[in-house]
Amino acid sequence: MVIKKAMSSSHTLADLPKGGTGTVATVGGDPRLRRRLLEMGLTPGCPLTLVRRAPLGDPLVFNLRGYDLSLRSAEARLVGLTTGNLVAGIRP
Amino acid sequence: MSDLRTIALAGNPNCGKTTLFNALTGLRQRVANYPGITVEKKVGQIRLGDGSPAEVIDLPGTYSLVPTSPDEQVAAEVLFGQRADTKRPDAVVAVIDASTLARGLFLVSQLLELDRPLVVALTMSDIAARRGIVVDDRALEAALGVPVIPVVGHKGVGVAALRSAVDRALEGNSGSTGAGVPKALAKAIAASSTSTDPLLSEIGGRYAWIDALMAASVRSGTKSHLTERVDGFLLHRVFGLGFFALIMGSLFITLFTLAAPLMDACSSGVAALGHWLTASMADGDLKSLINDGIFAGVGGVVVFIPQIALLFLFLSLLEDSGYLARAAVLMDRLLCKVGLHGKSFIPLLSAFACAIPGIMATRTIDSRRERLITILVAPFLSCSARLPVYALLIAAFFHHLPGWQQGLIMLALYLLGIFAAFAVAWLATKIRGRVASTPFILELPSYKLPQPRQVALQVWQNASAFLTKAGTTIFALSIVIWAITTYPKPSAERITADTSTFTAHWQAPADTPADKLAEVRQDALDKALAGKALETSIAGHLGHFIEPAIAPLGFDWKMGIGLVGAFAAREVFVSTLGIVYAVGDPGDATDGLQAEMLADRKPDGSPVWTTAVATSMLVWFVLAMQCISTTAVVRRETGGWTWPLLQLGGMNVLAWIACLITYRILA
Ligand SMILES: Nc1nc2c(ncn2[C@@H]2O[C@H](COP(=O)(O)OP(=O)(O)O)[C@@H](O)[C@H]2O)c(=O)[nH]1
Numbered sequence: 013m014v015i016k017k018a019m020s021s022s023h024t025l026a027d028l029p030k031g032g033t034g035t036v037a038t039v040g041g042d043p044r045l046r047r048r049l050l051e052m053g054l055t056p057g058c059p060l061t062l063v064r065r066a067p068l069g070d071p072l073v074f075n076l077r078g079y080d081l082s083l084r085s086a087e088a089r090l091v092g093l094t095t096g097n098l099v100a101g102i103r104p
Numbered sequence: 105m106s107d108l109r110t111i112a113l114a115g116n117p118n119c120g121k122t123t124l125f126n127a128l129t130g131l132r133q134r135v136a137n138y139p140g141i142t143v144e145k146k147v148g149q150i151r152l153g154d155g156s157p158a159e160v161i162d163l164p165g166t167y168s169l170v171p172t173s174p175d176e177q178v179a180a181e182v183l184f185g186q187r188a189d190t191k192r193p194d195a196v197v198a199v200i201d202a203s204t205l206a207r208g209l210f211l212v213s214q215l216l217e218l219d220r221p222l223v224v225a226l227t228m229s230d231i232a233a234r235r236g237i238v239v240d241d242r243a244l245e246a247a248l249g250v251p252v253i254p255v256v257g258h259k260g261v262g263v264a265a266l267r268s269a270v271d272r273a274l275e276g277n278s279g280s281t282g283a284g285v286p287k288a289l290a291k292a293i294a295a296s297s298t299s300t301d302p303l304l305s306e307i308g309g310r311y312a313w314i315d316a317l318m319a320a321s322v323r324s325g326t327k328s329h330l331t332e333r334v335d336g337f338l339l340h341r342v343f344g345l346g347f348f349a350l351i352m353g354s355l356f357i358t359l360f361t362l363a364a365p366l367m368d369a370c371s372s373g374v375a376a377l378g379h380w381l382t383a384s385m386a387d388g389d390l391k392s393l394i395n396d397g398i399f400a401g402v403g404g405v406v407v408f409i410p411q412i413a414l415l416f417l418f419l420s421l422l423e424d425s426g427y428l429a430r431a432a433v434l435m436d437r438l439l440c441k442v443g444l445h446g447k448s449f450i451p452l453l454s455a456f457a458c459a460i461p462g463i464m465a466t467r468t469i470d471s472r473r474e475r476l477i478t479i480l481v482a483p484f485l486s487c488s489a490r491l492p493v494y495a496l497l498i499a500a501f502f503h504h505l506p507g508w509q510q511g512l513i514m515l516a517l518y519l520l521g522i523f524a525a526f527a528v529a530w531l532a533t534k535i536r537g538r539v540a541s542t543p544f545i546l547e548l549p550s551y552k553l554p555q556p557r558q559v560a561l562q563v564w565q566n567a568s569a570f571l572t573k574a575g576t577t578i579f580a581l582s583i584v585i586w587a588i589t590t591y592p593k594p595s596a597e598r599i600t601a602d603t604s605t606f607t608a609h610w611q612a613p614a615d616t617p618a619d620k621l622a623e624v625r626q627d628a629l630d631k632a633l634a635g636k637a638l639e640t641s642i643a644g645h646l647g648h649f650i651e652p653a654i655a656p657l658g659f660d661w662k663m664g665i666g667l668v669g670a671f672a673a674r675e676v677f678v679s680t681l682g683i684v685y686a687v688g689d690p691g692d693a694t695d696g697l698q699a700e701m702l703a704d705r706k707p708d709g710s711p712v713w714t715t716a717v718a719t720s721m722l723v724w725f726v727l728a729m730q731c732i733s734t735t736a737v738v739r740r741e742t743g744g745w746t747w748p749l750l751q752l753g754g755m756n757v758l759a760w761i762a763c764l765i766t767y768r769i770l771a
Contacts (some may be wrong), residue, residue, distance in 0.1 A: 050307040067341040068437035079204040080548040
């Protein structure tokens with residue numbers, strides 16, 4: 013069980029440092045986009061990791077639910093993370 | 105529509121659905137389009153357990169039954185029985201990737217609600233096993249209430265079991281034929297639906313059910329270390345972009361070095377076949393129609409096959425390995441800046457071989473706005489049909505430059521096209537007003553070794569789709585071009601007059617052996633008369649007619665005829681000039697055409713083809729829209745005449761202005 017402290021300044025997915033892990037708290041955006049983000053598995057409580065950034069800085073690549081998902085920072089900013097608490101990074 | 109029973113394969117993109125479809129149907133499949141849209145419809149035949157035939161439909165990959173792209177829309181409509189052209193499937197096979205199970209189960213949670221017999225095929229279990237993921241398919245089956253069959257499509261593992269599960273599901277006596285939504289799923293959704301956020305509660309409820317299901321039946325493993333390491337390199341700031349440049353560079357070099365000789369071989373092969381078939385025929389219109397109309401038309405289509413096949417070979421290798429998704433990630437930032445999308449990359453790349461497959465590939469772009477802009481600018485990218493024209497003009501007018509500088513000119517032409525595409529995309533976005541940029545949500549599949557059989561099948565299907573879509577137009581146009589360059593024929597008096605003019609002026613080349621003199625003379629006369637005949641034909645009149653419009657660009661009526669011919673396909677420009685300049689078919693004698701063009705004089709004695717004219721012509725070929733087949737495809741893709749006409753008019757006006765500026769500066 014990997015336990016990491018979510019950085020207190022990390023409020024959205026876009027603020028995660030490379031290799032950083034967080035837990036989804038909220039998902040925003042217009043209804044269509046919001047639905048798709050949720051459908052891709054970004055539901056509240058889901059842990060994920062920022063694996064890397066593309067060479068030109070954007071998009072970002074996240075690992076969640078056993079797969080890699082690429083989002084632009086614009087979409088990543090719509091996903092709020094739980095703050096302050098200890099969060100489970102990867103399930104055992 | 106037939107009354108055969110149909111089985112639909114549904115699943116996420118990259119889940120191994122196509123591989124499974126091929127394993128189920130073998131080669132008994134065909135690719136068509138859903139009427140009115142360009143989403144591909146793949147249908148195959150199988151025999152059920154009782155010996156009766158049935159149809160298998162490979163639906164486009166989808167993440168959800170609430171669609172966001174034209175592709176996904178079709179999948180949802182077929183499954184809900186909302187398409188008039190496709191019967192509601194009698195059974196559904198949900199194809200889910202064992203290594204990304206949660207997302208696949210999300211789709212399954214929606215498929216369960218369709219109330220159709222459902223069978224789950226679990227693919228990639230080999231990959232999952234390597235990562236330590238163990239799926240207890242019996243436990244999963246019990247929880248879902250439908251059969252769960254592990255398969256490895258390309259090895260045929262589990263395919264027989266899947267078939268019999270489908271048989272039982274169709275017979276409806278397996279006790280699990282869509283008996284309804286599992287209670288746990290209904291309960292999970294109901295449990296969260298008390299909240300004030302219906303969207304969140306619906307999807308949250310499904311994932312809560314999935315989490316519980318997976319906790320009970322899946323031992324989770326590690327993520328893919330191989331993929332992680334490869335991505336560390338391929339998405340690296342320096343190596344990643346370097347590798348990308350290397351891949352694209354080698355793609356281009358291969359297309360040029362390999363495809364050019366293959367193209368030549370194809371067209372001369374077809375022409376030779378025509379001449380061989382008609383060798384015993386008397387000269388006349390019929391022979392001319394067969395050789396210069398039909399076989400030239402077939403040749404005009406066939407020359408594209410090597411390029412297109414090579415392009416699709418590259419694309420399938422890149423796609424099946426998982427690299428294309430990375431290419432979209434690498435290029436998104438750049439493309440986004442000019443109003444395009446990471447997913448525009450593949451269409452634009454294809455457009456370098458031919459705009460038509462490029463435009464057809466835009467259907468994976470979710471946003472209509474970005475899709476239209478991609479379609480709009482794709483023809484600016486120099487397709488393979490421009491290559492012979494570039495090669496002819498560069499060789500003729502820049503032959504005094506060293507080879508590498510000629511290469512640079514070629515490169516500059518390609519860059520001009522890319523620049524024009526980006527500039528117009530940027531402008532179009534500005535004009536239409538930038539709404540919030542379309543989201544970029546892209547799964548990066550794990551890397552896999554492409555399967556040769558699968559790749560070969562894709563190349564074949566894509567190449568034949570191109571042939572039927574573009575080939576028919578190019579072929580028909582070739583015959584039209586033949587007719588307008590042949591009729592009306594010059595009168596007998598005209599021919600007599602032209603012959604005597606020829607006799608008065610013709611001098612045998614100094615080195616002609618005496619015994620060959622008559623032969624050489626006849627040959628030269630034939631070519632001179634062919635040139636004169638072209639002048640009196642409809643095309644000749646058209647050339648004269650458009651001369652005032654193109655004269656400011658430095659073009660004369662002979663070039664005008666060439667430009668008219670180029671509307672069938674751009675490379676026809678070269679062969680049309682060959683006829684105008686009376687060197688016959690320049691296929692194997694481009695040198696002769698170059699010499700004639702250089703020697704051509706205006707009435708005042710100055711050369712017709714100056715460097716300024718040639719440069720202007722090159723700019724014209726980079727920027728102008730002169731491919732009717734592309735226009736036809738754009739009409740079909742956009743469902744109306746607005747976009748194709750806008751594109752046709754806009755590109756040609758732009759090309760005209762650019763040529764005018766070029767010619768004024770250089771002349
Ligand atoms: N190892 C493994 N690879 C597979 C399996 N099924 C498909 N593939 C590979 O996964 C990639 C994507 O498969 P494809 O059938 O094109 O997926 P689709 O996008 O769902 O149609 C290809 O490279 C296939 O060769 C499988 O069961 N095991």
